[in-house]
Amino acid sequence: MLASNPRFSSPEGRGAILSKFFLEELLKENQNTKERFLKRKQIVFSS
Structure with missing residues (x-):
């Protein structure tokens, strides 16, 4: 499916798209982890 897309046909294009997505x-994962960590810290400090 992806191979039919011209942007994915060249290794450079595929690599750039994958690395950007990654x-x-x-x-996003970093942001979520930070927020979870802060929430957990708030819970610990508030109790």
Whole structure:
């Protein structure tokens, strides 16, 4: 499916798209982890 998309046909294009997607996912995951950590800290401090 992805191979039929011209952007995915070249290794450079595929790599760039994958790394961009990976970085965005990593940033989102980082943000979620930070928020969870802060919430947990707030719960610990408030109790």
